[in-house]
Amino acid sequence: MLEVSGVSKHFGGLKAVSQATLSVPEGKIISLIGPNGAGKTTLFALISGFIKPDEGEIKFQGQSIAGRKPHLICQLGLVRTFQIVRPFANLSVAENIAVAAHIWIAKRTDALLKAAEIAKLVGMDGMLDQSAGALTIAGRKRLELARALATNPKLLLLDEVMAGLNTTEVHEIVDVVRGIRDTGVTILLIEHVMQAVMSLSDYSYVLNQGELIAEGEPRDITRDPNVIEAYLGHGAAKRIAAMEKA
Amino acid sequence: MDFFDFNLPSYGWSTVLGSAISGVFLGSIYALVALGLTLIYGVLHIINFAHGALLMLAMYAVYFLWQAFGIDPYLAMLIVVPGGFVFGYLLQRGVIGKASHGRDEIILLVTLGISIIIENAALFFFSATERSVRVPYDLDGFDLGVTFVVYPELAALGGSLLITFLLWLFMIKTDTGKAIRAVAKERQGARLVGINVDHIFAVCFGIGVACVAAAASLLVPTYAVHPQIGYLFVLIAFTVVVLGGMGSFVGALVGGFLIGIFEQLGRLYLGESLGVITISFIFILVLLFRPSGLFGKPAG
Amino acid sequence: MNSRGQLLGLCVLMVILAIGPLLISSGRWIEFLELTLFVAVLGQGWNVLAGYGGQYSFGHAVFFGTGAYIQALLQFKFGWNPWVAMWFAMSGTTLIAAGIGYLSFRYGLRGSYFALITLAFAEAFHVLARSLDSITEGGRGVQLSLNQDPSQAIAEFQFNFAGPFLKTYGFYYTIFIILLITYLLTWLMSNSRFGAQLIAVRENEEAAMALGIDAFRVKMKAICLSAIITSSAGVYYVQKFLFIEPGIAYGPAKSVEALFAPIIGGLGTIVGPLLGSFFIHGVGEVAKEVIVYFVGDRPGVDLIFFGMILILVLAFLPRGLYGLLEMLWLRLRGKHNA
Numbered sequence: 001m002l003e004v005s006g007v008s009k010h011f012g013g014l015k016a017v018s019q020a021t022l023s024v025p026e027g028k029i030i031s032l033i034g035p036n037g038a039g040k041t042t043l044f045a046l047i048s049g050f051i052k053p054d055e056g057e058i059k060f061q062g063q064s065i066a067g068r069k070p071h072l073i074c075q076l077g078l079v080r081t082f083q084i085v086r087p088f089a090n091l092s093v094a095e096n097i098a099v100a101a102h103i104w105i106a107k108r109t110d111a112l113l114k115a116a117e118i119a120k121l122v123g124m125d126g127m128l129d130q131s132a133g134a135l136t137i138a139g140r141k142r143l144e145l146a147r148a149l150a151t152n153p154k155l156l157l158l159d160e161v162m163a164g165l166n167t168t169e170v171h172e173i174v175d176v177v178r179g180i181r182d183t184g185v186t187i188l189l190i191e192h193v194m195q196a197v198m199s200l201s202d203y204s205y206v207l208n209q210g211e212l213i214a215e216g217e218p219r220d221i222t223r224d225p226n227v228i229e230a231y232l233g234h235g236a237a238k239r240i241a242a243m244e245k246a
Numbered sequence: 247m248d249f250f251d252f253n254l255p256s257y258g259w260s261t262v263l264g265s266a267i268s269g270v271f272l273g274s275i276y277a278l279v280a281l282g283l284t285l286i287y288g289v290l291h292i293i294n295f296a297h298g299a300l301l302m303l304a305m306y307a308v309y310f311l312w313q314a315f316g317i318d319p320y321l322a323m324l325i326v327v328p329g330g331f332v333f334g335y336l337l338q339r340g341v342i343g344k345a346s347h348g349r350d351e352i353i354l355l356v357t358l359g360i361s362i363i364i365e366n367a368a369l370f371f372f373s374a375t376e377r378s379v380r381v382p383y384d385l386d387g388f389d390l391g392v393t394f395v396v397y398p399e400l401a402a403l404g405g406s407l408l409i410t411f412l413l414w415l416f417m418i419k420t421d422t423g424k425a426i427r428a429v430a431k432e433r434q435g436a437r438l439v440g441i442n443v444d445h446i447f448a449v450c451f452g453i454g455v456a457c458v459a460a461a462a463s464l465l466v467p468t469y470a471v472h473p474q475i476g477y478l479f480v481l482i483a484f485t486v487v488v489l490g491g492m493g494s495f496v497g498a499l500v501g502g503f504l505i506g507i508f509e510q511l512g513r514l515y516l517g518e519s520l521g522v523i524t525i526s527f528i529f530i531l532v533l534l535f536r537p538s539g540l541f542g543k544p545a546g
Numbered sequence: 547m548n549s550r551g552q553l554l555g556l557c558v559l560m561v562i563l564a565i566g567p568l569l570i571s572s573g574r575w576i577e578f579l580e581l582t583l584f585v586a587v588l589g590q591g592w593n594v595l596a597g598y599g600g601q602y603s604f605g606h607a608v609f610f611g612t613g614a615y616i617q618a619l620l621q622f623k624f625g626w627n628p629w630v631a632m633w634f635a636m637s638g639t640t641l642i643a644a645g646i647g648y649l650s651f652r653y654g655l656r657g658s659y660f661a662l663i664t665l666a667f668a669e670a671f672h673v674l675a676r677s678l679d680s681i682t683e684g685g686r687g688v689q690l691s692l693n694q695d696p697s698q699a700i701a702e703f704q705f706n707f708a709g710p711f712l713k714t715y716g717f718y719y720t721i722f723i724i725l726l727i728t729y730l731l732t733w734l735m736s737n738s739r740f741g742a743q744l745i746a747v748r749e750n751e752e753a754a755m756a757l758g759i760d761a762f763r764v765k766m767k768a769i770c771l772s773a774i775i776t777s778s779a780g781v782y783y784v785q786k787f788l789f790i791e792p793g794i795a796y797g798p799a800k801s802v803e804a805l806f807a808p809i810i811g812g813l814g815t816i817v818g819p820l821l822g823s824f825f826i827h828g829v830g831e832v833a834k835e836v837i838v839y840f841v842g843d844r845p846g847v848d849l850i851f852f853g854m855i856l857i858l859v860l861a862f863l864p865r866g867l868y869g870l871l872e873m874l875w876l877r878l879r880g881k882h883n884a
Contacts, residue, residue: 074758088749345861363853366846526670
């Protein structure tokens with residue numbers, strides 16, 4: 001469904017992403033992991049059209065989308081969420097989701113109905129009238145997900161939707177993500193919460209310093225010496241501690 | 247001038263050179279006004295819309311010091327520069343910082359509000375009458391052959407170079423200067439290492455207003471004071487700052503000279519009235535094609 | 547933000563504005579209301595772009611002035627009928643707006659930079675209007691001839707010599723109808739897909755783009771709608787005063803007036819600009835009278851006062867008077883527990 005081949009992006013002297021190649025088959029959940037600053041979010045920005053790649057090809061359903069504008073890519077059915085959530089803070093939850101639903105729905109009332117439907121899907125049905133600015137972190141993460149879903153995506157790019165959540169919340173959102181996959185939406189996710197990666201993803205790619213250093217089934221990945229080295233060098237202890245705390 | 251039958255006049259080199267040289271002197275005044283503006287932008291990342299109004303206020307201060315106590319405009323600097331610093335510090339700490347909730351658009355609107363208050367207060371108290379200082383040396387000068395230069399113009403040129411140098415020295419050598427640069431680069435980081443960011447913001451604003459006060463002293467011998475004079479300068483100062491690169495001192499200086507020269511040449515070729523449009527034109531072009539200016543770092 | 551509630555409030559206000567003046571015969575009060583509604587229209591033009599779209603223009607006079615100049619010049623130079631000229635005034639201004647918008651938004655100018663470029667355009671137009679004598683009559687301005695034939699009052703869009711009713715109320719109802727239409731347009735916009743997308747762009751442009759919104763196009767539409775509304779105020783101004791000159795058209799005063807009303811009344815709300823206009827011209831006038839009583843009438847008094855209100859509102863009422871009223875209303879109904 002998504003084919004990324006040989007994509008690179010430099011910022012000045014810094015190689016943010018270098019020769020990245022990966023593929024996301026339809027109906028699967030694929031994860032992209034790696035230490036902080038590995039270039040994961042940059043790769044997302046490249047795929048979703050926020051940054052133009054210096055070189056390489058990105059194909060979505062056979063169509064080249066490299067360098068295309070974000071809103072056009074979204075209209076093709078590829079939507080991203082942001083690691084640092086970006087709610088429309090002065091609007092209610094319903095209005096937030098409805099804006100996204102407007103991509104296919106012209107009428108305001110229909111968009112709001114669709115928003116209510118989507119809210120139910122991510123477990124926000126009780127919060128429709130709340131102001132998005134007043135939501136908790138977990139609420140904002142769900143809203144980010146809900147808005148993306150409202151665009152009727154075929155492929156969903158999720159950037160750390162579980163960061164900052166407690167164990168219960170992580171479990172809830174894992175179920176939500178799985179539920180979304182079961183409705184036929186393909187998912188590519190960036191995640192640090194390893195338990196979620198292990199339980200959700202069918203296949204994983206590991207990015208370090210802009211380069212893909214490993215790929216495979218999540219279980220095999222964790223045993224890959226390259227991966228262990230990359231992580232231990234970059235504050236793995238901190239992350240393990242965080243996981244234990246969670 | 248007939249618009250439909252439009253031909254650029256042609257001039258001899260000495261006329262053009264004369265215009266360009268008077269442009270340099272004019273530009274040094276623009277640079278002076280722009281220095282404070284660029285400092286404030288570089289650190290606070292805000293465009294101080296009240297800059298022109300503050301210039302006008304300082305010019306009135308210089309004027310009244312001369313009128314009431316016979317203090318020479320250049321000597322008045324010793325009073326208005328510290329006064330400007332205190333005024334600016336309090337304005338940022340007491341009004342702008344408090345009212346703007348840290349949002350850029352709101353800061354812009356608050357400074358606009360301040361400029362409206364100051365300009366109309368000046369109109370209210372001082373009326374629209376133009377007032378000018380008469381000093382014995384204001385028409386003395388020397389002939390360069392292609393143009394005549396009066397001493398106040400020379401003082402403005404020297405002053406702008408000196409003030410730019412002093413500001414640069416201050417930023418490099420002093421602890422406060424270093425703290426200011428730290429805040430400009432990394433606001434959160436500076437806060438984490440214990441720098442009082444609100445204080446630094448206010449200091450910066452104070453220095454910006456002090457610069458404007460110095461500019462006022464250098465301007466008063468050649469420019470009449472009236473409530474609208476700030477507005478005349480503020481748009482030009484914005485252009486200079488944008489052209490030079492927001493936050494760059496050297497940029498403000500070079501930008502000031504360039505704008506001065508462009509304006510004088512514009513007047514020469516397009517006429518007094520239409521010539522001013524070169525400034526708006528440069529402003530728009532720079533904003534569109536090189537918003538980081540000549541000496542600024544490209545954003546993002 | 548309950549748009550039904552806003553619409554209801556708006557309808558009540560409109561009915562009052564439609565009938566109220568008939569009960570007043572004082573010319574001075576009618577003039578006062580005309581000015582208030584005029585600024586409310588000007589403010590709505592700014593509000594569409596800044597309040598709903600988050601694009602703060604500091605040179606909105608460019609749209610007012612261009613509308614006014616086209617309206618005046620088509621009559622002055624070519625003897626056009628004002629009812630015909632006005633469509634060209636509004637569409638011409640919209641073209642200018644599209645040009646300014648295209649340049650600004652295509653090159654990604656936001657926040658302070660957008661404010662500066664709009665200011666620069668207003669200044670450029672100011673200089674052009676002053677300098678291009680053969681087109682704009684230069685600094686003298688354009689003076690339209692006065693129609694003294696009562697039977698032609700409506701046809702000539704001039705009510706100075708009309709029958710008794712039109713003479714008193716003609717311009718009031720002109721600006722009232724403009725207000726009615728522009729506010730209705732704004733309400734329709736705010737409840738449409740376009741309105742929702744515009745607000746999303748204001749709240750977070752990247753997020754909006756990620757959700758399939760063409761931010762550039764949305765902003766273009768907004769600046770055009772804003773220009774249509776603002777230029778209609780320009781058309782009204784010319785018909786009312788039969789005169790326009792560069793300072794009135796493109797000077798900073800109109801740009802500032804356009805932003806006072808919506809900020810004070812409530813940014814991004816439909817009734818905000820109207821509330822704000824009433825506040826600054828109602829309460830403002832009263833305060834001015836008081837100040838004048840104590841210190842004497844000198845120019846600048848009202849603007850000092852407006853400037854202070856602006857800063858106070860920015861500091862303490864981020865959602866303006868509308869937000870304040872809404873809060874009081876909710877408190878009154880005991881719903882204020884959030």
